[in-house]
Amino acid sequence: MKGKIFIIEDEASIVQLVQHNLEKEGFVVSSSLNGNEGLKELKKFEPNLLLLDWMLPDLSGIDICKNIRRDSNFKNLPIIMLTAKGEEEDKVKGLESGVDDYVTKPFSFNELSARIKAVLRRSDPKVVANELIFEDLKLDRIEKRVFRSDKEIQLGPTEFRLLEFFLTNPKRVYSRDQILEIVWPNNVNVESRTIDVHIRRLRQSINIEGKKELIRTVRASGYSLI
């Protein structure tokens, strides 16, 4: 089951871009260009998540947040706020007033999408797939467990993220740089050779007796999940 997402954002072009792409991903999306009306429509729409612009012409994001948190029907509605660069302080206020995550404009749709899923995964696991499966490999994102042929496997945090990444894009070959960019936290400087070591660790963990190798080395290109 895919979830419902409501957007309150006064810049029509952003709404259009985001709405269009989310719908493509299978979400049901509704939106409003201003705060007061948005609040009303939202409560009728009953979304699984709200994307909320921080700077609206009428109501402030904080006010909307507070209103929602006061309403017993919506007090647990996950909220991701959209904030312009330089409104850093607002982020603090945002988190204080019960926002689940924030995305700074300008953002790529991919970034937004990833955060939406991450938030939904925590709050409403039904809505978003949380088990990643490839052949006899299974990874549960919520319970943070990994199985190969129903046998549980212990992984360190980095190997877990690495495998999670491969599982979301099986068969595709990724360069070390791409892997670094996606799997490692932002702005860390890690030798790209370091990937090799983590690949080795991951391989060592997921390769069990008698089962085939699942990670493919593509010389001069990178690695892929078979």
Place this chain on the structure above:
Amino acid sequence: MKGKIFIIEDEASIVQLVQHNLEKEGFVVSSSLNGNEGLKELKKFEPNLLLLDWMLPDLSGIDICKNIRRDSNFKNLPIIMLTAKGEEEDKVKGLESGVDDYVTKPFSFNELSARIKAVLRRSDPKVVANELIFEDLKLDRIEKRVFRSDKEIQLGPTEFRLLEFFLTNPKRVYSRDQILEIVWPNNVNVESRTIDVHIRRLRQSINIEGKKELIRTVRASGYSLI
């Protein structure tokens, strides 16, 4: 089918670099160094995607964007804007005025190429054909795999690039120098006879029992994919 890309950018060196590399990847590329002329040429050229510099001497990127979005023939033309570091605020404006993605200078060609393909994949999937097919030969660029009559074939990096090149231009004969220029990384000096050896290696790999030879030698001219 190969995609067409138009570039509006006033720094000739960037244009040259990008144009050259995109052509190497099989795109048809045209460009203009200034906004007003660019707009006219673009509409004649009918590209699948526009690379647009944000700071042009005459027209601003925003103006060009708006002009394009107003023209019913081009209102859906994907646009990637090139912005200099520190013009962060412009990015916001960029997304507002309907840009699909942006790349910050200085950028690596790989990054640009990846974004171009990502955008095209959404807007015009035919254009970024991931699979190159010729008769019973199939090359998957994303998975980096090659098949002949559905049987997978193992190739080294150079042979892979060589075959990829031939597949983007089947039947056409290329001289050794042309092949070197396109298939080998820039600024390497290799004997042109070296090509012969790689052709041999490629032939050996893709020629399977009972199937016909796919690479044709054209004496005094070069080689072609049949």
Place this chain on the structure above:
DNA sequence: TTTTAATGTTACAGAAATATTACAAATTAA
């Protein structure tokens, strides 16, 4: 036919990419 030029084939040494290991520093758990 003989000669000549172009291409095919082979083997190999060095280069380049990846695998593996060990270890110290950093992080987390107890």
Place this chain on the structure above:
DNA sequence: TTAATTTGTAATATTTCTGTAACATTAAAA
């Protein structure tokens, strides 16, 4: 706090790839 785990890197080992030279074969020219 100490102990245990995790991380990144550097050093080393191993594998695979590359380019070239030498020789063989083929096709065209004389």
